[in-house]
Each structure stands twice: as structure tokens, then as C-alpha cells.
Amino acid sequence: MEGSFGSDFGGVVGAGGGNLDSGLIMEQVKVQIAIANTQELLQRMPNKCFRKSIGKPSSSLDNSEQRCMAMCMNRYMDAWNTVSRAYNSRLQWE
Template sequence: MEGGFGSDFGGSGGGKLDPGLIMEQVKAQIAVANKCFRKCIGKPGGSQDNSEQKCIARCMDRYMDALSRAYNSWLQRERANM
């Protein structure tokens, strides 16, 4: 994943990979996915209708945008400290 989230996060940039931090991020992602599911799915069943699928996609997109902004901010701070 050249130039993507995985290659910059604690890898080649000289920062240390922090397993505790990664676990916290995974837990946060799962929590957001659960919130999006609860918000968007009225009646759990075998399949979602189009509006439920769109709701989940929008909810997760908003979360990913916020995560990306936070990561980029963190990355800029780390590079400034090198």
C-alpha cells in the first residue's frame, strides 16, 4: 500500500509502531461501525434496503474523513519533530 495509511503509520517515517495505539484505533472503528449500524438499520434482517445501505456508507464516510484529518494532523506533527 504505497503512500497509503499503512505505509506511513509508524513504518518508514522513523516513528515507532505502537500496538496499544493501533488497538485503540481498531476499537474506535468498531464502535463507530456499531453506531452507524444502530443509527441506520431499523429492522435487522437478511438484507438492507437501499436507504439503509446509503445511510451506512454516508456515516462511515464521515467517520473516515474525520479519521483521515486526525491522522494527517498527527503525521504533520511527527514530521515536524524529526
């Protein structure tokens, strides 16, 4: 398994003709992780908020259900942003 990770980046060549440095590869990995985390957030949030906000499914949402969904999603995003800022700050510090 060890060889498969290295093979993903082994053939990458930088502008100067040499292999890319590990710092650039780590940044690319961090970006890919951030994208995956965002995708997971966008997939989970509506389901979680729906379960919290909707008592009995029907053909439409009443005003209180709409407000609950909006507030839940806003809080979910606020919490996500807070955690992301703290995580990024810690990465910068390290």
C-alpha cells in the same frame, strides 16, 4: 511498575552491538499505538453506523439503510484520516 516498561526493551540490541536508541524505541511505540487505534476504529465504526442507520432490524437492509451505512462509514473514515494527518503533522513539527 517503572521496571516493567524498561524490561520490555532492555534486552534489545542493535546491529552495532549496542542498545537501541530511544528514538527507534519511540518510533516502535508510535507504530504500536497507530495499530491499536486502527483496530479500535475498525471495531467501533460498524456499530456506530449501524445504530445511526438502522431503524428497525430485519433480515435485510433496504436501499436507504445501505446508503446510510456506506455514507456513515465513508464519513467516519474521512474524519479519521483528517485527524490522523493533523496528528502526524503535529508529531513531525515537534
